Amino acid sequence: MVLDLKMKRRSFLKIAGVAGAATLGLGFGRPVIKALAQGTDAARDEKWVSSVCIQCPAGCGTKVRVVNGKAVKIEGNPDHPYSNGKLCPKGYAGLQFLYDADRVQTPLKRTNPNKGPDEDPKFMKVTWDEALNDIAARLNKIRDEGRSHTVAFLSGRNRGKAGTVWGTFTKLYGTPNNLGHSSICADASKKARLCIDGTDDYCAYDWENCNYVLNFGGATLEAWRPTNLMLQKWAYMRRGRPVRAKQVMVDTRYSTTAIKADEWLPVKPGTDGALALGISHVILIEGLWDRSFVGDFKTPGRKFNAGEIVVMEDFEEKWTSGLIDYWNNVLTNFTPAKASEITGIPAERIIRIAKEFATTKPAIAAGERGAGAHTNGTYNHMAIHSLNALVGSMFAVGGVMYQMGVPYASASLKDDNYMDDIAKNVDKEYKAHNISRLDEAKSDEWPLASNVYQNIPDNHAKGKPYKMSVLFTYYTNPLFSMPNPQRARDAFKDVFIVETSSYLSETALYADYILPDNYYLERWQDDTVYASTGYPVTGLRVPAVKPVFDTRNSMEVIIDLGKRMGGKMGEYYTQLGSFENMLHEISKGFEKTPGDNGVNSFDSWADKGAWYKKPYLYRFNNGKFYEWDGAGYNKEMKKTEEEIEEMKDGKKVKTITVKDPVKDKLLKTKSGKFEFRSSKLEGFTDKQKEILKSELKSPELFAYPHYEEPHFAGKDEGFPLHMSSPKMITHAEGRGANTQWLQERFGVVVGKGWTSWVELNPDKAEELGIKNGDEVWVESPIGKIKVMAVINPGNPPWMVVFPFEHGHWNYGKYAKGMGANPNEIMANLSAVISAQSCTNATMVKVYRA
Template structure:
C-alpha cells in the first residue's frame, strides 16, 4: 500500500464493474447502512445472481454420504453447503465439506489419461508422463488383460479398492472379476479399516457389519476409541447429534476412552486415558461390576430362577440351568470361565484406569436408560482386537441396548432395481473353468488368513515373495497403500515390478509409480450412486449429480471399468455393451424406487436427481423391555417370534446374542486357528475374554496415529486450507505435530518445538514435537495426515512430517479379522 492517503476520499481503486444492485450499493456512502435503493432480495436473486444453480451432490471427504448443495454461477463452483433434504446433513457439514471446490480446482490434477515414459520407478524418478487419448489408454489396459487371459494368467490382474461408493463404481468389481476370471478383483481395504469391530459383532450377534445407532434418544454413551467428535462416521451427523444430546433433558452423559485427549475426550463428562490395547480388560471389568452389582437388564438377558443374584467375585460354581436366559446365550459359562475374576482391581492393574472410575462407569452405564457402548478401530487394531471388541460389544447386551430405543440397530439395504443384463449369462468357459478356481487370492484370504475378508496390506509382501504368485498388473481405485498401509515403503519396492494403473484425479504417490493413469472425475463432476453406511437403520441411498462439466479430459471410474470390459475378448464384452454406461446402470437402479417410493417422495431417476437421496423411514424393528416388535404402519406393535428375530436381527446360530460365540466355538477349523495364532485354549475361543496385547517395532513409546477431522480420507494433503486447521489442540497451522508428554520429552532431552526422529524397526519419520499434557506419558501421537512426497505442490513443499505415519507401522494383522494392527507399534523418539 503506497501513500495514497490524500486520494482516499474518492476511490483510488477499481470501482466494482458489476451491474445492478451491487454497483448501486458501492456508489452509496460509507458509514451509513448503505443499501438504500437496493432491490429486494428476490429481485436481487433474479437479476445479479440469475445464473446461480444449486446441484445435489454427495460429499466425498469421508464415507458418511452427506448430501450437499453445490452452488455454481456461470459454470463455476463457489460454495458448498449441506443439503436440507439430506437426513444425514440436515443442511450442515463438517469442516471437510467446505473443501470441495479446492479439490475440484486443484491446479495439480491430471488433465487426462497419462502414460509413463520413464521406465525407472522411484521417489526421485520423474515418471515423465505424456498425455494420451482415452482410446489408447483403454486399449492399453485391455491388451494387457487379454494377453493375461490368453496365457491363462488372469489371476495376475488385481484391483485394490478403497472408498467404494455404490453400485456404479466398486459395485461393478465383483462381476468384472467373475467374468474376467480373477479372484483379485477386487481386494477391499477393509483390513486396513475396521474389520475387527465387524468381526466381533459377527461372533456375538451374527451381523458382519457396523451398527446403526439411535444417538438422539440415548442418555448415556460409553465410547471406546471411536473419536466421536474427531473422525467417527457420520462425523457431520455426530456433531449435530452432540448439539442435541448435550442440551436435551436429561443431558446425555458421555464417557470416552482413548490414549490421548482429543476433542471427544475433552468434551466428554469423563475422559479415561487408557493403556493402549487394554480396552478389553476395562470392558470385562465393567461387565463384572454390572453382574456382581445385579445391574444387568433382566428384560433382555434374563435372571436367576430363584431371583437371587448369585454372581459373587471369584466363584465359578454357577450352573447354566439355574439362569433363565432370554435373548442372550452363554452368560453363566462366560462368568465361570472369564468374568468371575475380572474385578475392577484386576483391570486397574492392566489398564491404569483407577478402580473407582471403573466402578463408577459400570454403575452409570447400567443404571442409565437408554445407554449404548460404541467402539471402532482404537481398541481393535491390536493383536487382541477381536477379543477387545467382543468384550466391549457384550456390554450392549448386558444393558439391553440391542435394537432398543436409544440403542443399536443394523442397517437395512436399498431396494435397487435390477440391472438390464445378467452376468451369469456371459460367463465363458474360461471364466467357469476349474483352472480358474485353482488360484488363491494374492492376499491369501481364506488360506493363510482363514477368517479374514481382506488382506490388502499383504499384497506387496506376497507379490515380492512370489507367494502365492507374482502380480502382473494392478489397478488402484480410491486407495493408496503406498501412503497409508503399514510399512508403506514396501509398496515402493513392490510397485516397481508390476504394471501399475492409478485412477485418482490427483498426482499422489501411487501415480508416481504408475505406468498408466486413468484419472477419475472429482466428485463434483460425477454422476454416482452411494448407499449410506450404517446410519439410523432405515434404508437410504444418495446420488451425486454433476455440478459442472468435467474440467479436464477425465472419466468417471465406473465408465472406465465398463469401457475396459467392452474391450475384453469373448462374451464379457457383450455384457458390458449391454450394460452401456454408469448412467444407464443408475437409471435401472432407480427403477426399484417406483415400487418403493421414498419417504421424501423419490420414485424415479429424475426425482432422485432432484432430491439427491432416497430413503424410507422408519426402521422396522425394535426391542422394548425384552420383547421384539415389528413396525405395523403406525407403531412398533406387531410381536416378533424368536424365528423372526433370528432371521432379521440376531443372526447367530441360536438366534440369541451369544456370549459363547458358536461361530468359532462350534467350528473346529476356526477354533484350532484361533488357538494356534492367539494361544487361546480351544474350549474357550468363543468367549469375550482378556488376551494380552503384543507390541512390535522395538521402541519404548506406543505410537497412536489417529485420524483428524480435517484428514479428508488422506486426500487433504494438497489443500492448504485443511493443513492450517488440521490438528487444532496442539497447534496445527503449518504442519502436524508429534504429541508427546512433557515428562517423556524431558527424559529424552526434547524441548517443545524440537525436530525429532520417530523410529521403529521398519521406518523412520521426522516431525516437530509438541509437549502436550493430554497424552499418556507412554504414548506419542502422530496423526495419519500429511507427510506426502507427492500429491501436489502444497503436499510436497510441506514435507513435515517427513513421511506418512504408516511408514512406522509394523505390518502385523489381528489374526481373526485380518485387521492391520495400526496401534500396536512402539517407537523410539529422539532429537533429530
C-alpha cells in the first residue's frame, strides 16, 4: 500500500505554527510557573561558571550565571563546539531541575520490607555514614559467602569517567555485572557497523559539507544526539551555505523532521532495510557506485544486470570485501519493484532517490532507532550503512566517520594491582564462560551485545543465570523505562536496591537506600561527547553552586563506599582519594595536546568548560586514505612491512611484521576493508551460528546485509495498528516530566502539553468513530491504556503514534499521575545480534473509552 496524504506540507506547517504560537503566548491551559521568584536584592556577588548540561547525551556546554550564590540563568557556552552559545529547551530548564522542591534532599532508608507500586516505603532519614557503613557491611557479607557475582550495577547516562568509577568498583568487588542501558537506546546501529566496518560505535558525520542526506528514522530535529548541534547543522545545511543540502526523511510517522525535510518516504514499519537494498540495487545496475572506494569490473564499462550472477574474478574490489557475494545472494533480484512491494514506496520513486543519492555527492545514509528498534533492526542498519560504502562516503569529505578519543592522561593507579583472590577468581571464571552476566550479554545467545537491559527482570525472576542479591542504579529507571516495566515491578521485590536518583522515581520507591546524587550544577564531572563531529571533544562540569540539599556526587559516594570495603579494594580507593583527583590526573594529557581553545590544564579546562581538537585526522580521497600531518591531509596511510630480528632458542630469527594503519585505525575488520559479507558474523562459533540462524527467516544470509521480515507482537492475534513511541525535543531522558517549562512546551506540533496523546490518521479515526480530543483505549497483547486521541492528517493510516514521556506513578507532584506510559503496553522483543529493544514492534487496537 502506498500512502496517499490528504494534507499538503504547507497546510500542516500552518497548524504547527498555531501550536507554536500557543506555546509562546497562550499556553496550553496551565499557568506558566517560573523557576525562580523575582528577587529584589541588588546583586552583590555575580559570576559566570562553565559547565555541561546532562539532560540528554549531547554534552552541550553551558554558562551559568550565579548571583549571591544562586544560579539564576543558564546559557549556551560559546567556547564549547557543540553548543556554540546555544541550547535546546532542555538546557534552559536546568534551573527548575536544580531548585525542584521534589528532589530527594537527604539519604533515605526503607523501613517497610514490602515492595510494590502501592506500598509506602516508610523512608527514614539517615546520615551518609550510616547508609554507607550499612551497605558496605552487606556487600562484604555477600562477598564472604562467595556470591559477589550476584551484585549488579545498572547505569544509564554514565558520562565521562563515571563509567570508569563503576567499572573499577565492580572489577575489584568481583562481579561481571557492570550493566548499561544501551540496548534500550540504539545498539542496533552500533552493532551493524561492528559487523561490516569493524567499529563498535555510532557514526560521526560531516554534515557541513554534505549535499544529500538519506535519513532512516533519525529524529534530527527532536531527539537525535546531539540535539542542539543537530539543529545548528540542519540550519547551516539549509540556509548557511550557497548549496542547499537535500534532506530525505525515511520514517513511519510524520515527525517534525519529516515535516521540515524536502521529501518524506513513509515506509511501512520495519522495512527500512528493504528500501536501502532497493536503492543499492539501482546504484549497481545504473553503474553509479564509487569506483575509487568499491572497485570495478575488469572489463571497462561493464555494469551489474538484474537477475544476472557475476563471477567473482570479473570484479576487482579496492576498499570493500564481499561485494560480488552480496550482489549474487542478496541484491541481484532485490529490484525496486520488490522493495516497493515490501515498503509501500513506489518503485519509480525508489529509482529516483537512488540516482539522486549516488550523484549528489557528498551524500550520507544515516539513521537511528526508527530503523533499529525492530526485530530485524541490526540487519536494517547493515543495509543502510552499506549505502555509504557504495557511494564512497566512508571517511570522505561530507561523509561518514567515527569519533576520535580524547587524549586523557593514563591513570597512575592501576586497578589490576588491587584485585584480591575473590576478584581474580570471578574475572577468571567469567572469561572462561563459567559465570555469566545477569543480562547474558556476551553469551552464546548474545555474543556481540553490549547489554541486554530489558531482559534483566525475566532473568532474575527465573534465576537464570542466577538470582540478583543487590542492585545499584545510576541515571536509569528500570521500573518505568523498559518495555513492559510491570516485569521489573514484580521481579525486583526481593532485590536489595540502592538508588542514586535525585528524585523519588519509580525505582526509588523500591529502594532500600536512596543516596541522592548532586544535580549537574552542583558537581565535578567530565563529559566526553558521543559520536557526532568526529574530532575529539570533552567538557567539564564545574559546581556552579553549593549543593542545595544534603546530596553528594555519586562518583564520590562510590569511592567513599570503596574505602569502607577494606582489603585491597579499600587500599585502592584510599590511594585514589576522590573523583576530583581523577579529573585532575586525566587533564594532564592536555599538557601534551592543548585544545584549540588554549585548554592545557585542569584550571583552563574548568575555566573554558571544554577541550577540543580539530580537525578530524583521517580522510579518504580519490582511492587513498590520508592522515592529517599538521598542515593538510598529506600523509598517505600505506601498508608497510617491517623486518624484526630476534633470538629464539639461541638462534637469530627474522620475522616480518605488517603494519596496516587503515585496518588498525579505520576499517577494523578482519580484511581491513568494508565487508558486505561479515567476517565478524562468520567468525561465530557453531553454537552461536545455530542460535542466530534459528531466529532468521533467511538463515543462509546471516552474514550479509539483507531484509529479514520483522516480527510484530500482536500481529498474529489480529491487532491491526502499529505503535510508535518517539521522544519529543523536551524529553529529558524521562527526567523532564516534573519540570514545568518542559511540560508547557511538550507537544508543540500537535498543540498539547501537560498530557499524553495518541495520533491517528483522519480516515482511520473516522472508521473507528473517534474524534479529536476523545478519550480512547490503546490495547496491545500486554494490556491497555486510556489516553486522549489527536487527529494528525500526516499520520499514515496504519500507525498509532504514542510519545514517550508521561505515565509516572511517582517522580514529583507534577509528574505523578500525568498522562500514560506507552511502555506499559509494549511487548519485550529484542533485535537479533545487537539485542536492541524493539520499541516499534508492538501492534495495538484503538477504540473509544
